[in-house]
Amino acid sequence: MTPANEPAAPPQPTAAAGEPGAGAAPGRVILPVASGAQTLAAVGALLRGRRLQTFTAVGVLTLGTGIGLLTAPILGRMVDLVAGQRGAASLTVPMVLLLVVAVGRGAATGLGSALVARLGETVLAGLRERFIDRALNLPLERVEQAGSGDLTSRVTGDVTLITRVVRQALPEFTTALLTIVLTLAGLAVLDWRFLAAVLLAVPVHVLTVRWYIPRAVPVYAAHRVANGALQHQLLDSVGGVRTVRAFRLTDQHAKLLESRSREAVDLALRGIRLVSGFFSRLNLAEFIGLAAVLVTGFLLVGNGSVSIGTATAAALYFHSLFNPVNAALFLIDDAQSAGASLARLVGVSDLPAEEDPADAARPADGSVRVRELSHAYASGHPVLDAVDLEVRDGERVALVGASGAGKTTLAKLIAGVHRPTGGSVELGGADTRALGPAGVRRAVTLISQEVHVFAGPLAEDLRLARPGATDAEITAALARVDALTWVEALPEGAATVVGEGGHRLTVTQAQQLALARLVLADPPVAILDEATADAGSAGARTLEGAALRALEGRTGLMVAHRLPQAATADRIVVLDRGRVVESGTHAALVAAGGSYAALWSAWSDSRRTGAEEAAVPRPREA
Numbered sequence: 001m002t003p004a005n006e007p008a009a010p011p012q013p014t015a016a017a018g019e020p021g022a023g024a025a026p027g028r029v030i031l032p033v034a035s036g037a038q039t040l041a042a043v044g045a046l047l048r049g050r051r052l053q054t055f056t057a058v059g060v061l062t063l064g065t066g067i068g069l070l071t072a073p074i075l076g077r078m079v080d081l082v083a084g085q086r087g088a089a090s091l092t093v094p095m096v097l098l099l100v101v102a103v104g105r106g107a108a109t110g111l112g113s114a115l116v117a118r119l120g121e122t123v124l125a126g127l128r129e130r131f132i133d134r135a136l137n138l139p140l141e142r143v144e145q146a147g148s149g150d151l152t153s154r155v156t157g158d159v160t161l162i163t164r165v166v167r168q169a170l171p172e173f174t175t176a177l178l179t180i181v182l183t184l185a186g187l188a189v190l191d192w193r194f195l196a197a198v199l200l201a202v203p204v205h206v207l208t209v210r211w212y213i214p215r216a217v218p219v220y221a222a223h224r225v226a227n228g229a230l231q232h233q234l235l236d237s238v239g240g241v242r243t244v245r246a247f248r249l250t251d252q253h254a255k256l257l258e259s260r261s262r263e264a265v266d267l268a269l270r271g272i273r274l275v276s277g278f279f280s281r282l283n284l285a286e287f288i289g290l291a292a293v294l295v296t297g298f299l300l301v302g303n304g305s306v307s308i309g310t311a312t313a314a315a316l317y318f319h320s321l322f323n324p325v326n327a328a329l330f331l332i333d334d335a336q337s338a339g340a341s342l343a344r345l346v347g348v349s350d351l352p353a354e355e356d357p358a359d360a361a362r363p364a365d366g367s368v369r370v371r372e373l374s375h376a377y378a379s380g381h382p383v384l385d386a387v388d389l390e391v392r393d394g395e396r397v398a399l400v401g402a403s404g405a406g407k408t409t410l411a412k413l414i415a416g417v418h419r420p421t422g423g424s425v426e427l428g429g430a431d432t433r434a435l436g437p438a439g440v441r442r443a444v445t446l447i448s449q450e451v452h453v454f455a456g457p458l459a460e461d462l463r464l465a466r467p468g469a470t471d472a473e474i475t476a477a478l479a480r481v482d483a484l485t486w487v488e489a490l491p492e493g494a495a496t497v498v499g500e501g502g503h504r505l506t507v508t509q510a511q512q513l514a515l516a517r518l519v520l521a522d523p524p525v526a527i528l529d530e531a532t533a534d535a536g537s538a539g540a541r542t543l544e545g546a547a548l549r550a551l552e553g554r555t556g557l558m559v560a561h562r563l564p565q566a567a568t569a570d571r572i573v574v575l576d577r578g579r580v581v582e583s584g585t586h587a588a589l590v591a592a593g594g595s596y597a598a599l600w601s602a603w604s605d606s607r608r609t610g611a612e613e614a615a616v617p618r619p620r621e622a
């Protein structure tokens with residue numbers, strides 16, 4: 001009695017990425033996950049904007065299912081006609097009707113399914129847009145607290161899962177549910193006792209799902225992990241085949257592969273056994289239900305309550321429930337996983353949008369004033385301790401200090417990436433709280449070491465900093481950061497596709513692009529955090545020159561790891577354990593013989609011995 005359209009592949013319950021604690025490292029505060037009610041409300045709000053589309057889709061699908069329900073009574077009527085020996089001619093009308101019903105049902109359900117899929121896609125697109133909008137505007141601090149993996153897994157894993165379910169399962173699930181509801185109603189119309197007989201099978205369905213889901217979820221989760229481990233082992237053994245042979249590790253690797261493979265196969269077989277168990281239990285439910293309907297029909301026909309045709313129609317109705325019931329139960333897991341993923345998307349998209357003050361202040365110039373600034377990532381562990389710093393409009397200040405001294409933290413606080421635990425930051429005389437997030441973004445640009453090159457034409461990458469920049473402005477910005485020569489040498493110049501899947505840029509080139517974006521954004525304050533530290537010495541010199549030109553006409557704060565770069569700044573500020581310990585010109589600080597002088601002399605010694613060319617010696621690791 002297994003249905004003809006029983007899905008061929010075993011169902012793979014998904015341990016939804018949103019399950020509590022999934023992937024969350026200890027100490028992480030993961031981004032919010034919406035409750036069931038909030039998720040429904042969000043989907044409801046999206047559907048409300050598409051009332052007509054929703055009513056049409058559900059209406060057409062209901063019509064198709066309703067038309068399909070006519071098949072059983074027509075067949076029942078034919079049975080009555082045959083039982084009453086009314087002659088072959090009397091069957092013509094019911095047969096034509098059957099044909100009309102089949103065509104009508106096929107057309108309406110096909111159209112309805114397409115409309116439901118389309119509605120699902122549109123709603124998903126709306127949700128995705130809202131999610132991306134909120135995600136891109138999340139305070140970086142919040143993303144860091146959650147770990148960027150949390151946001152990434154929502155953008156990738158959850159969105160992919162929901163898209164798959166919306167495309168494949170939603171139309172099938174909706175049709176199955178409608179068929180079940182309408183068929184039960186049809187049974188009640190025939191005779192309520194048929195409905196009661198059919199409902200005898202429901203407890204077996206419920207028990208089957210309760211048996212299957214808790215067993216299947218861990219098995220399939222473990223199967224995915226085992227498959228991942230097998231792939232990894234294959235890559236390791238095959239990729240490193242020379243080393244494996246050279247060190248005579250062939251047997252060891254073969255054994256490892258065998259054990260990983262056995263593990264994956266065992267889990268796959270357990271999955272298949274579960275699916276067999278799932279369907280055999282459903283078959284039992286079908287047996288119980290059909291037996292009950294037939295016995296009821298026998299009794300009702302016997303006492304003259306219904307005709308043989310009506311009893312036949314009831315049995316056919318029940319038989320027509322097999323496929324939708326199995327499909328709906330089979331898809332419950334997909335629906336659950338999609339629901340969990342949806343809750344994770346709604347959790348982020350329901351976050352309040354970043355608010356800018358109604359009458360946001362405007363910075364008067366490019367000066368920076370930091371007062372009593374303190375910060376602790378974890379309470380009780382201050383990283384910055386009452387830092388005071390004043391940078392004049394147009395001044396270039398280098399921040400130096402040992403690793404962990406707090407330079408990057410200070411840079412991020414000034415750029416508004418983190419909110420300080422205590423104290424304040426003023427840009428151009430205006431407190432950053434009065435400027436608002438958008439105001440701070442306009443006033444200051446932070447370039448960090450992890451420069452991202454967006455996939456697409458190089459010129460478009462630059463236009464992100466100034467939408468609508470002319471070709472001449474792009475060329476001028478590239479020339480200013482010394483990048484024009486290599487950009488013009490690219491196969492299609494500034495139109496060359498760079499980034500993921502495109503022309504690969506070197507680290508130096510990517511940082512030059514970041515500097516060109518800075519030139520185009522033209523903020524009054526720029527912060528370069530280690531922008532030149534990673535590029536190797538030749539690249540580092542190119543970048544130093546580019547950075548100096550990009551900073552012309554604005555206030556510049558440089559987190560400097562190369563002391564010669566710091567030496568060219570108007571002023572050097574030395575941080576130690578979260579405090580400003582020295583401030584002055586290179587000459588003054590060297591003469592003062594303090595910690596900067598110690599760093600400088602260590603660096604000069606290393607130059608003399610030729611041991612170290614590029615990086616600053618780090619006297620103390622935090």
Ligand SMILES: Nc1ncnc2c1ncn2[C@@H]1O[C@H](COP(=O)(O)OP(=O)(O)OP(=O)(O)O)[C@@H](O)[C@H]1O
Binds near residue numbers: 406
């Ligand atoms: N996101 C974070 N969460 C928790 N602790 C952090 C975080 N970022 C930095 N820290 C800690 O804060 C302290 C200061 O780090 P910071 O990166 O500001 O120093 P730095 O002077 O820039 O160091 P480096 O030269 O190595 O980049 C370090 O102890 C670091 O481990």
